[in-house]
Amino acid sequence: MPPLPPSIADDENDEPAAIIKTTPVQGSPNRLVLNRDGSRLYVASATPPQGITVIDTTNMSVLTTIVGVGSPIWLAMHPSAHRLYASDNSQARDTPITVIDTSSDTVINQIGGFTTVNGMALNSTGARLYIADHGACEVVAIDTTNHQRIIATAVRYAKDICVAPGNARSHVASTADDWTSINLGTNRVVFQTNTVAGEPTSIAHARFTARVYITYRDRGEVYIGDTTTAQASSILRGLLGPFQIAFHTMLERAYLTETDGNRVGIIDTRTQTVTGIIPGFDKPRGIAVAPTGRIAYVANIGNSTVAEVRL
Template identity: 80%
Template sequence: MHTSSEDQKNDNEPAAIIRTVPVPGSPNRLVLNSDGSRLYVASATLPHGITVIDTASLSIITTITNIGSPIWLAMNPTAPRLYASDNSQASDTPITVIDTSTNTLINQIRGFTTVRGIALNSTGARLYVADQGASQVVAIDTSTHQRIAATAVRHPRDICVAPGNARSHVASTLDDWTSINLGTNRVVFQTSTIAGEPTSIVHARFAARVYITYRDRGEVYIGDTTTAQASSTLSGLLGPFQIAFHTMLERAYLTETDGNRVSIINTRTQTVIGTIPGFDKPRGIVVAPSGRLAYVANIGSSTVAEVRL
């Protein structure tokens, strides 16, 4: 890949926090819109809401309220729609649909028991919901917000969609990793991973692998999706919470909530090659489309950090 001298100069600068912005409540998970100009940060504690941040100025535009306690977020890649779970109660979790062009609530999707992870395919046509209470993964048609399929999966905790939209991958509380064929909505395989409580599952950009974080065990399970077996396990981590992948390089960035740091993973060698310090109980992380920046939610200090990569 060709890089200019300016790119090379920037690449030689160490990864570090460059700016922070205070946000209301306890920022947990966050997502970017498709061009990276807006950042949406969920806080499930008072004051509840989703804070909208202008990434150019790193300043708050508004806070979307009256949506209960939002935790899980999914941004439609092709339409101005944000989906957020309302986990303010233990059951009957609704998903709120937000028009991001006006930052207003336009619908609620109901019929779930306890929503955990949610994910959209790359066209935005399907929303997949990990309904842990019902032990199901539910497929929703985003044009009608109607349920079109449900797949039995034991206690699903988080879900991601693989590049190409052929499969989804689900991490469950009962040490399971499940793959679902999204054409038939049937289970392709189910593999035992680590006996723990997963906090997130993500699919690598440039490899047939999923990464599952286990904060309680200090481990990241890396699964090979072609063999349905473990590719590697990263151990000795300090509260690993969520992973985001670089958009152009074979790098991943892991928040370690109990270590107040973000670790850098070489996804080719599947090893930790460095750390970025200075965070305060980091949770959610997202990488900008350019690959130059990341944003991290610090639940400890109620801030969002902008990070040079």
């Protein structure tokens, strides 16, 4: 595990967190990802007009919209190659994954053989792509050099997936009220823990602690799981439609979109408590933090915009 970063109190940025600018995008923006250096933001819109909007983050201008990708919802950005993976959820079954060359923003391939693709995650080298196939009740490992299936691990109703730092394990949130950990060396289940009854919208691994955060919009809760004990570390309650969480790159802090509260919650990941909110959003969904840790980007599905946020 990497050394702990400076404490939140050591942050020299005295300006309050706030929205700096909003940029209109097409369709209903849902999830978004940054490229490696944070210079480009890719925003998925699954409802007409569908596509993936590409934004230049230096001035928050729209560069292009990638079309011919069906109804994209789930995104995964390769950590080193010019490659973006996007699910096409235009149909309930036989969901394909579209492969996009981000140097030209063109579609170069499509990966099939799935039932219903939900969450996707790459390991830190980009050699493996892991897919939560909800309809098939499995997690599929794909070799990104040839986009061939390596193996599938049975996980009931897998909804979203993340890879832990170090690439030793993945963690899966399921609509079967489960949190599952998979050994990525053997692709076997290490443990499966009951969480809460609900529909998870996302799972993410903390940067500096051995914990996963699972958001439950329908319950207004975030389940925080301790990956060393395979048990709940804490449960945050009374939230307003928690949808997705992103972690600060330098500090022990996380940011949580609350779709039904039109706000982003600020979480101290040491104390596992909500310490503040950033208001002014319109049904926020996806969130991504820039590599510098000073800026975040939030997809507003309510008014078809992306917000640039000072952290």
